Amino acid sequence: MSDAVTEVVETVARAAPEVRGGLSGRRRKTDAENASGETQLAADVWADELLAERLTAIDGVSQFASEEREDVLECGESGGYAVTVDPLDGSSNLKSNNSMGTVLGVYDAELPAKGSHLVAAAYVLYGPITTMVVARDGEVTEYVVEETDEGTAERRAVREDVTLPDDPTVYGFGGRVPDWTDRFADYARDVEDELKLRYGGAMIGDVNQVLTYGGVFAYPELESRPEGKLRLQFEGNPIAYVVESAGGASSNGEESLLDAEADEVHQRTPVYVGNEELIERLESRF
Structure with missing residues (x-):
């Protein structure tokens, strides 16, 4: 089952260059609202559908939930991991071309679940470069995510055992x-x-x-x-x-x-x- 957690994280990493590359043509508002009553951008809907399709196909994932949809999707056999995503955190920044990201949680419990049931969490930051921060088993690693010449995504560790500096700024x-x-x-x-x-x-x-x-x-x-x-x-x-x-x-x-x-x-x-x-x-x- 732990292999499913790795696959979830790597699936989001592989999708990151594609999500980033698809933002420029999807800055318009739609006529729809998400489950929290917020007007969705075309990019919100597109990123949600892309991640839902790929994450629900992973063996060992039994639930998928997104900030952009009302209901939890049941997928695969029961007893697997529940995956949550905020497909485009800060999507209102798309109009002004400022940073945004994707947030991922992997719970070993049915949703809604306490945070103590998380077995991994990560976020992708679409800044000047695309980075991904992954927390698992008490350790945090920061990666740079780059698209290769073959069109695939490569995740390269740039900081391991990440800790907050003692002198806050x-x-x-x-x-x-x-x-x-x-x-x-x-x-x-x-x-x-x-x-x-x-x-x-x-x-x-x-x-x-x-x-x-x-x-x-x-x-x-x-x-x-x-x-x-x-x-x-x-x-x-x-x-x-x-x-x-x-x-x-x-x-x-x-x-x-x-x-x-x-x-x-x-x-x-x-x-x-x-x-x-x-x-x-x-x-x-x-």
């Missing part, structure tokens, strides 16, 4: 500042005095800054949305798994995201990830 906080709760605004003011702002509007790009330089990323609770904006199954859990595997910490304001109960597939959550001291300091304010 950057922070990135989502949501409109007037909509922040008082307790998060107090925390943010402290952090602003210590770290440099790095926020690009795509979670993957912002989290990758934290993983590279140390610091904290948050899409916090809001006055208008106490439950947060990001989805636990597709974004919160996989990113928490990567960051915690790299020696950092995650929180929903009360506990590790990996310990949070999962009640529904499209459940939302506040997300706070980064260096352990910064997350502990946040939780002490809440």
Whole structure:
């Protein structure tokens, strides 16, 4: 069964150059909305369909769920792995040609599942170059993903045993500042005095800054949305798994995201990830 986990990760890696190459002609909005009520771009729909077709064909995968579709797809024999994807995290950045990515989670449990059931998580970052960060068995590796002359994808490790730097440098906080709760605004003011702002509007790009330089990323609770904006199954859990595997910490304001109960597939959550001291300091304010 563990071979299925490897195949899932490699399937997403092989698809990355194709996804990136297909973005330029798919920047228009569609008339459809995803399961969270957000207007879909043509690129969202296309990337979702491409990944669904390839991941559901893997032996050992029994469920597939995507941020872009309402229902969980049942595939293969029961008792296999459940795979979740955010096919294009930050797709609103496509119009302005800024970074975006793909987020992957592999759960050894039926969905919805707690993050503690993850056996692997990864994200692809479509930046100036295409990279992939994979967390598995307590280790994090960063790869460069390149298309070969034969038209296939090659995944080459560039950083192994990735850990967050001890001396944090950057922070990135989502949501409109007037909509922040008082307790998060107090925390943010402290952090602003210590770290440099790095926020690009795509979670993957912002989290990758934290993983590279140390610091904290948050899409916090809001006055208008106490439950947060990001989805636990597709974004919160996989990113928490990567960051915690790299020696950092995650929180929903009360506990590790990996310990949070999962009640529904499209459940939302506040997300706070980064260096352990910064997350502990946040939780002490809440």
